[in-house]
Amino acid sequence: MEDIIADPLPRRATVGVNVGGVVVGGGAPVVVQSMTNTDTADVDATVAQVAQLAKAGSEIVRITVDRPESAAAVPRIRERLELLGIDVPLVGDFHYIGHKLLADFPDCAAALAKYRINPGNVGFKDKKDRQFIDIVEMAIRHDKPVRIGVNWGSLDQELLTRLMDANNALASPRPARSVMREAIIQSALHSAALAEETGLGRERIILSAKVSNVQDLIAVYRDLSRRTDHAIHLGLTEAGMGSKGIVASAAAMGILLQEGIGDTIRVSLTPEPGGDRTREVQVAQEILQTMGFRQFIPIVAACPGCGRTTSTLFQELAETIQSDIRTNMPVWRERYPGVEALSVAVMGCIVNGPGESKHADIGISLPGTAEVPSAPVYIEGQKVATLRGAHIAQEFQTMVADYIER
Numbered sequence: 001m002e003d004i005i006a007d008p009l010p011r012r013a014t015v016g017v018n019v020g021g022v023v024v025g026g027g028a029p030v031v032v033q034s035m036t037n038t039d040t041a042d043v044d045a046t047v048a049q050v051a052q053l054a055k056a057g058s059e060i061v062r063i064t065v066d067r068p069e070s071a072a073a074v075p076r077i078r079e080r081l082e083l084l085g086i087d088v089p090l091v092g093d094f095h096y097i098g099h100k101l102l103a104d105f106p107d108c109a110a111a112l113a114k115y116r117i118n119p120g121n122v123g124f125k126d127k128k129d130r131q132f133i134d135i136v137e138m139a140i141r142h143d144k145p146v147r148i149g150v151n152w153g154s155l156d157q158e159l160l161t162r163l164m165d166a167n168n169a170l171a172s173p174r175p176a177r178s179v180m181r182e183a184i185i186q187s188a189l190h191s192a193a194l195a196e197e198t199g200l201g202r203e204r205i206i207l208s209a210k211v212s213n214v215q216d217l218i219a220v221y222r223d224l225s226r227r228t229d230h231a232i233h234l235g236l237t238e239a240g241m242g243s244k245g246i247v248a249s250a251a252a253m254g255i256l257l258q259e260g261i262g263d264t265i266r267v268s269l270t271p272e273p274g275g276d277r278t279r280e281v282q283v284a285q286e287i288l289q290t291m292g293f294r295q296f297i298p299i300v301a302a303c304p305g306c307g308r309t310t311s312t313l314f315q316e317l318a319e320t321i322q323s324d325i326r327t328n329m330p331v332w333r334e335r336y337p338g339v340e341a342l343s344v345a346v347m348g349c350i351v352n353g354p355g356e357s358k359h360a361d362i363g364i365s366l367p368g369t370a371e372v373p374s375a376p377v378y379i380e381g382q383k384v385a386t387l388r389g390a391h392i393a394q395e396f397q398t399m400v401a402d403y404i405e406r
């Protein structure tokens with residue numbers, strides 16, 4: 001039988017863009033980014049959240065710049081982060097009055113590493129292109145890249161009406177999805193062309209075209225990446241809460257990344273009120289790591305358990321090992337380069353346990369029942385020990401730590 005191996009397609013060739021020292025596109029590894037949800041005018045809260053996101057692994061962080069108070073806060077946020085030794089590039093998210101804020105607050109324009117422009121709300125009617133050009137000129141003056149970020153929810157209505165007219169669909173209360181998809185792509189491409197005519201180089205332009213429906217997102221980005229070689233920012237907008245947001249983002253971005261599309265990703269999850277914002281960074285990293293594109297942290301493989309297991313030891317141990325790894329990673333990453341590539345297996349019984357444990361760098365196959373407390377441990381495919389008794393979990397934890405240190 002013919003062997004079918006579905007490796008990812010080669011990455012689409014895009015023009016690399018330097019965002020404050022982090023390269024997006026041009027063959028660079030896919031970059032993880034995130035966005036704060038603090039009021040940017042609140043310097044303390046924003047510094048704390050940017051620091052938290054950066055420590056969690058966000059390589060670029062976007063902050064809202066929506067009014068003079070937030071624009072005035074940006075240089076102070078940058079300074080405070082530098083005092084903390086955090087040099088993550090900050091991106092300003094501008095809507096409606098970005099041209100004014102960047103002109104009135106040159107220190108803000110200088111402190112940011114990139115400006116995000118939404119062509120759907122950069123201005124209205126005849127002022128639209130002028131205000132867009134004003135922001136692009138500001139980017140040229142400050143030597144900054146921009147992201148032209150089109151969003152389904154704030155699409156350029158004039159362009160949409162024109163396309164509906166061309167498709168004899170003006171009488172419909174809602175545009176057809178095909179028209180919406182085309183409008184999103186045209187908005188991004190038209191704005192990119194306008195930015196280039198204004199004098200901004202291609203190596204300063206990133207494009208995104210976000211929608212909230214998985215199939216639409218896949219169709220839009222496939223088409224967009226066929227029609228341009230600008231660096232691409234991937235994201236499913238308004239992905240939603242909890243597992244729905246995670247599954248939808250992983251499904252959409254997984255398919256596109258597999259096709260070589262996407263130079264940076266942001267997972268937009270709706271956090272619980274007061275919830276942990278770093279979850280979106282963790283999910284973005286896990287998407288990239290499980291697909292084999294990047295490595296951030298050792299992966300713990302654990303079986304789901306089934307009717308053969310009468311003990312919860314393997315679940316508890318998998319949880320403990322995962323949490324040990326997360327806690328120790330900042331130190332291990334510095335001390336043991338390459339540690340993020342390790343794999344650990346914690347398996348529930350002998351059916352798949354030994355096989356899966358041998359595939360991992362270090363693995364344990366627990367007995368499945370509390371009555372027979374003995375568990376073989378494998379390192380790099382070789383059985384190295386059989387743990388017995390009441391302290392299997394602690395002994396395996398020690399073995400994992402020793403293995404990593406070795």
Ligand code: SF4
Binds near residue numbers: 305307347348
């Ligand atoms: Fe069940 Fe054993 Fe498979 Fe785990 S490894 S799911 S316990 S059969």
